[in-house]
Each structure stands twice: as C-alpha cells, then as structure tokens.
Amino acid sequence: MKLLLVTVLAHAALGGWVDVDEWAQFKLTHSKLYADQFDELKHMKTYATNKAYVAKHNAEADAGLHTHWLGVNKYADMTSEEFRAQMNGYRPSEERLQGRPFQGTGRTAPDTADWRDQGAVTKPKDQGQCGSCWAFSTTGALEGAWKLAGNDLVSLSEQQIMDCSFDYGNDACDGGEMRYAFKYLIDNGGIMAEADYRYTARTHHSCKYEADKAVAHCSASTIIQSQDETELMDAVGNVGPIAVGMDASHIDFQLYSHGIYSNNHCGTDINDLDHGVLAVGYGSENGKNYWIVKNSWGSGWGEDGFFRMAKDDGNMCGIASDCVYPTI
Template structure:
C-alpha cells in the first residue's frame, strides 16, 4: 500500500475532513460497497450445484474435526457468496445440527441420516465456513470454520443500528486519532480518499475484534493495534498466511523422530545457546513455510558445527518445485526439495526479495545441507523434551489471534483458534513459564516490529491452536 493522495494535503487533515462526516453519520454514500467490481463477492442461490458441493466438503471436514458421537449435518443455508481468488472462495453461513447416525456406524455420505427432533439433542449451531476451491487441480481447502450455538427463536432480537450513527462524537475523534497514529507509526499512505475511508472502516472493525479477543483472553496477552490493523481477515490471510498447511492430504509421510533420551527440563531457550538467527520478515508473501524450515536447519547446523548461519529462504521460494512459493507450502515438501537441490545457500549469497523469481541456485555456494527429516510426536511434553535435546523445531498453528497480538502469553478461546485450521508455519525456539503460566516461545517471520521483538508467546500444555500437529525437523548427520 505505497500510495499517495492526489487532491488534498496534508494527508491527516484531508482524511479527517473526508471521514468525520461519514463517522458521525452523514449519508454521502461512500460507505456502500462496490457491486459487480472484478473479484467482488457474488451472492449464490441455495440450489447452486457448486455451492452444494462446497457445503458437503465443509460438512465432512466439520465432522472429521468434531469429537461428537453423532454425525452433524447442515440443515439450512442462511447465506452464501463466492469470490474469484486464485480459484473460487465460498463464504457460507449455515445452521448445522445433530443427526441420529453415530459416527462409528456411518462412512462417507450422510444424506440418509435423520435429524433429532428434540431440540436438546439437535444442538443447533450457526457456522460460518469459508471454502477455497481450485477446480482445475481438484483441490478444496476449508479456510475458516467458526461456529456458535444458535440463539433460540423466542429470544432472538433483530436490531438494525447504522454502524456509524451509533457512535458518539467523542469516540469518533478517538478512533480517528488512533488511526492517524497508526498511519504515522507504520508509514501508511493511501491512493485516494475512498481508499482511506475504506481502511478506516476496516481499522474500526479490527479494533472491535481485538477488544473481543481481549475480553475473552484466558492468558496475559495484550491485543490491539498492530501493523496489520488496516487489513481485513481475508487480506491478512492471503498476504501472510499459508492455506496449504491445512491440507492434510497433501502432506507426505515422514519418519518418526527418535524419542528424546531425557525428560524435558523445566525451561529451555535456544536463543540463549546461540542457535537462533535474528528475526526475519517474509513481507507480503505466503512463504512462512520456508522461514520455518530454514530456521530449523540453522539450528540443526549450529548443533552439528557450532556455527550459526543465516540461510536462504528465497532459494526455496524460487527453486522448490514441490511447493507454491508465495502461494504457500509444506515443511515436509521443503525438506525433500532441499535434499534434492543439495543444500541451502546463505542469505547473503541468495538474498530475499519476497516474490518468486527464476531459480538461481548454485551448488558451489551450498553452505548447509541435510540428510533427511523427521516428524515429532503430538504430545507437547515430548515435543519440549525433543526441542531441548536437539534444537529449534519447525511447527504450524492457527494464526487468527496473531493478527492482533502485541505482547504477553496468548491463550485465546478455541472458537478463535481451531486446532484443525492451522494456517501459518513458525519456529519453536524454547519454552518456560511466566508467573506460573506455561508458554512456547515462537519465532515468527513478520519482522521485529511484530509482537515481542518479532516473537509470539503461546500458552503451552493444551494443544492450543494446533501447535502440536505439525512439528518436524531436518536431520544433519
């Protein structure tokens, strides 16, 4: 968003004059979304065959991840739209309820399963599913699943309050001040008045989300304004996250890691032992998988040689034919690609650009190599023991709360952090406790101006956000 105003200076005065009327409720029409713009969402009929196919896919993924005894089915499609985004993205709001079929007795198609008639057994939920379909590759991914119990009809109240008219002037001024400070701190400029107004509205919605996370936080984390505060959840996901990681079917089997010889010590931090390079920045490229893997290999190489190198992520973005560069990737693929290439160059020799280029790998510049890779157990105590004994670990997690994280030990509710919806690869560098609260110390790849000097701290011990589901490491003999 390296953008400039063309008609109004200075930018802050222009923004305030243009937006204050909108925030206080003037009907200038500027807050109406464009309809029919290229790439804009398009509403769908409930009988649309491709929509029904997406609903079935989401329903099956829901049941796979659910611990419930009975199969649950979609009973009603409340709303649905699709958007062309490197494929087709469906956003579907549904009601879902329990059927009389037990999971153990049913495989595959659930159409013949009858719903419970009793309300207490039906356990109706309202769910938002986002399905990303790539028809020409025959692939579908469940990008998002958010469910909450349906409100009984007799207690439902429909209240329509204009978003901006309900805000008092004092809060409006405070919002504008916060947005101005955000723009200054993160060097934001926008191409037009309309773009600035759009980003302000997104900023306001993100502040509400951060407040909700904060009010329901079970740990010590602080959520609020970050450098991602003017991005929608979809923009953030497409620019910085990795939807391919949730594609379990694409993962290649890896050999299991040898058990650690000793139990996990009370705490451990590889930063204190010289095995972790400075925090890097992937930019607006979904290459977190590459940073996770190179961070792991940097630690493994240090453990074997005593030498800490900063290794090249760009080599993987350009030369790994098993993954999709800025479109996402899997650590298991990346290890295989590195073995096939013969190793990794250093960051200095093959520097990061944040977009895919022609492969410029030179075997003569290989600085580190690997012999194989292993998958770690799913038990967090075993992961901690292996990490302390062997080095930093490549991992993945659901990153929804990370968009708004500022500091502290993050412990969001599961509804914000579904462990089956992992979408971001990171590096576990250590673990410990803060004021009696156990945590994982996670090296991120969004720059040092994110979180605590580039690190995210996540509650440890309850498999939170799926942090235990995809832990792996390279092996250097």
C-alpha cells in the same frame, strides 16, 4: 483535495473516532500506501474497528480474563480475512508423512529451554506482503540444527527455497509446506546464505541456486504429527528449534502484543493450520506453561518478533499437529 475528502469521509463514517493526525502517523510509520481515497477510507474504518477491539480486549486482559494483550500494530488496518489471504501461506498437504516419523529421543526433556540462549536462533525476519511463512519456518529449523551441529550460525535463504521448490509442491508467495521444503533441500544438497540469495518477498519462477555458494545442508527430516505436546517438548528440549504449523487465523493473533497467547476458537487438526513458525523453547510464568515461538513478521510485532503460546493446554492452535526438524 484528496486529504480533505478522506478527512470528511472519515469523520462522517467514524464520527471522528480516529484522529486524522493519528492516521497520518500510522501510514508514515508503517509506509502504508492505498490505491485511492476510497481504498484508504476502507482501511481507515478497519483501523478504527481494530483499535476499539484492542482497547476492549486489553481491558479484559487487565481484569484477568485473558493472558495476552494486543496492540495497534502494522496490521491494524487489515481485516482478518485480508490478513489471512496475504500472510498465512502454510498449506498442509494430504500427503501426511514427508520424512521419518519421530520416535522420541529417549532423554528426559529439561524443565525449561530457550535455544536463543545457545546462539541457535537468528534475529527475527519479516516475510513482508508474501505468504512465505513456511520458508522462514524451514530456514529457522535448519539454522538452529546447523549451529547445534558445531557450525557458525548463519542466516539462510528463504528466497532460494521459494524459487527452487515448485516441483516439490510449494508455491512461493502463494503458500507452501515445510516438509516439502526439507525434501527439496535434502535432494538439492545445499542452501545458500541469505546474504548471497536475498529475500525479495516476490514469486520468481527461476531458480538461481549456486552450489559453490552453499553454506549449509541437511541429510534427512523427522516429522511429529501426533498432536502430542509431550513429544514436541522432547524434540524442542533435546533436539533444537522445530518448525511447526499453527492456526493463526484469528484477529487477536494478528494484533498480538505480549503475554501467553491462547484462543478457545483455535483449531487443532492439521487441516486447521495456516501459518508456519518456529518453536525455540518453552517455560512457565505464574503457573502457566508456554511455548516460545519465533514468527516471521519482523521484530516490531509481538515480543520483539517472538510470541508465547499456551503449552499443555489441549494442543493450543494445533502447535503440535505438524512439526518437522532436519538432521545434518
């Protein structure tokens, strides 16, 4: 009866545009559950709207109007407002500096860089339905720095940072800040492996850190807040993976599939940023420069969990507006 009602309502609302079997497969593939048939219909209508948007955008991209393409991914049943509220948990603070200001390395940055090739980047992770992107950005930068300091690459615990850094201004699934996370890690003296302090995608108000199980640490952090991509290139090219904030509030980023992402409506001020990610390299394709960035939405999103962002294009989406990396 429920399926019949949803089918009838869906065809009435959408004119049959979304095939019921297609919708059933989408739910199965992405383990989607809804509160009731009316909640499901709402998401089905959003899916239809987003699917049409993907088709229109990709036709324009094929015609050369965009440099990135979209896909009907696991977030296709969410509006951009729903998505931002649930997933984009980076909360830039008014306390701008929380670390040492970047002074430059004094070295020429290489023409291209990709720290994945040096084994300094763990596989893409999935933050789930939790605004913990800031914690994944933090661990990504520390994982890279720890490896490049001569240690083994180890996947570090986002859940520890979420559970244990409330006193530093972070709020677990309700958002946080990479700079505050590094301040916690410096004061705490260590971080456990993800295997020993597993990610739950939940907010817990109890810290279960065990000092004898710490596998990495950092002694300081360095901040780049100049909105200067030349400085970010120096850091990414010469130092390693860098935790960065960005404006990820737009539907075409939510549904990104591949290509070099750009959006003229993206904000570039630090107050526009709402998502924490990890810059792991940069390069060029057909004369267009790009950043290589690791996301925390799983390997099924984007280019196997990564995306390319337009580089040297007016600080696209604020990628150089709030950046931080640790010193071992």
